[in-house]
Each structure stands twice: as C-alpha cells, then as structure tokens.
Amino acid sequence: MLEYKVSARRIDSHGSEAFAKDARIVLDTDMAGRPDAFNPAEMLLASLAACILKGAERVIPMLAFDLRGIEVKLHGLRQDSPPKMVRIAYEIVVDTAESDARLDLLHRNLQKYGTIYNTLADATELVGSIRRKG
Structure with missing residues (x-):
C-alpha cells in the first residue's frame, strides 16, 4: 500500500496553504473567492x-x-x-x-x-x- 501525507493551514480569512513533500499550494478558502488560487x-x-x-x-x-x-x-x-x-x-x-x-x-x-x-x-x-x- 502506498501512503500520502498532506498538511494544510489557514493563513487568514482570505486563504490557506497546503504542503506535501517540498511543495506548497495556495488554497482559495476565502468566502468571497479569490482569482489567484484554486478553490x-x-x-x-x-x-x-x-x-x-x-x-x-x-x-x-x-x-x-x-x-x-x-x-x-x-x-x-x-x-x-x-x-x-x-x-x-x-x-x-x-x-x-x-x-x-x-x-x-x-x-x-x-x-x-x-x-x-x-x-x-x-x-x-x-x-x-x-x-x-x-
């Protein structure tokens, strides 16, 4: 079985970020949405x-x-x-x-x-x- 690990955290009310290995992705968690990140x-x-x-x-x-x-x-x-x-x-x-x-x-x-x-x-x-x- 393969296993995968991801962690995520809230930055502020406009966004969050997720991490896996050495990679980071900005997440659109703003209730109004934001164009520079994936929801x-x-x-x-x-x-x-x-x-x-x-x-x-x-x-x-x-x-x-x-x-x-x-x-x-x-x-x-x-x-x-x-x-x-x-x-x-x-x-x-x-x-x-x-x-x-x-x-x-x-x-x-x-x-x-x-x-x-x-x-x-x-x-x-x-x-x-x-x-x-x-």
Missing part, C-alpha cells in the same frame, strides 16, 4: 487532471505510444444541497498521429490505472472522451 472544487478537478496526465506518462512508454502533447479539459457540476459534485466531464486532447484504435487503447489504460480516476468514478458520474488534436 476546493477546482483542486478536485485539478487532481483528476494530474492523475490522467501522470497516467499518460506511465503508460505511454509501455504502449510505445507516439505522443507530441496532451491536455485535459474538465467541467464539474456541483449541487447545493447536500453540497457535492454530481458530475465530472473531461476531454483529453492528444497531439499524435496514432490510429483511433490506439487512441482508444490509451484512454482505456488511463481509466483503468488512475487512482484518482477510479476513486471519483465510484463517487460521482464521471464521463469523458479522448480525441486527436486538430
């Missing part, structure tokens, strides 16, 4: 994006997949009562000359082996697609 819902979406991108780094060499670039676009839908994410949609855009079948293979691998992906898929509606850039 908790955005952090969740960013975590999914990071999971997909890290998964790509893992499976691309195993698949001998020709990749020039990859990006992930996400959209979360939150209900108010009780507050929770009810749907997350994503689009993976890949800059590649690989076939559609190989693009689908990459997508299946990203879905199957993603820790955050699988956690969220069990908790909310998670839908997404993969397409070639261009």
Whole structure:
C-alpha cells in the first residue's frame, strides 16, 4: 500500500496553504473567492487532471505510444444541497498521429490505472472522451 501525507493551514480569512513533500499550494478558502488560487472544487478537478496526465506518462512508454502533447479539459457540476459534485466531464486532447484504435487503447489504460480516476468514478458520474488534436 502506498501512503500520502498532506498538511494544510489557514493563513487568514482570505486563504490557506497546503504542503506535501517540498511543495506548497495556495488554497482559495476565502468566502468571497479569490482569482489567484484554486478553490476546493477546482483542486478536485485539478487532481483528476494530474492523475490522467501522470497516467499518460506511465503508460505511454509501455504502449510505445507516439505522443507530441496532451491536455485535459474538465467541467464539474456541483449541487447545493447536500453540497457535492454530481458530475465530472473531461476531454483529453492528444497531439499524435496514432490510429483511433490506439487512441482508444490509451484512454482505456488511463481509466483503468488512475487512482484518482477510479476513486471519483465510484463517487460521482464521471464521463469523458479522448480525441486527436486538430
């Protein structure tokens, strides 16, 4: 089993910060919001994006997949009562000359082996697609 450790603290009424290893992230915990930091819902979406991108780094060499670039676009839908994410949609855009079948293979691998992906898929509606850039 792998373990992860993160700590967080309130800076003031406008923000907080989280730490892991030697990294620090400013968090938007201001009730009015702030444009220079991720709020908790955005952090969740960013975590999914990071999971997909890290998964790509893992499976691309195993698949001998020709990749020039990859990006992930996400959209979360939150209900108010009780507050929770009810749907997350994503689009993976890949800059590649690989076939559609190989693009689908990459997508299946990203879905199957993603820790955050699988956690969220069990908790909310998670839908997404993969397409070639261009």
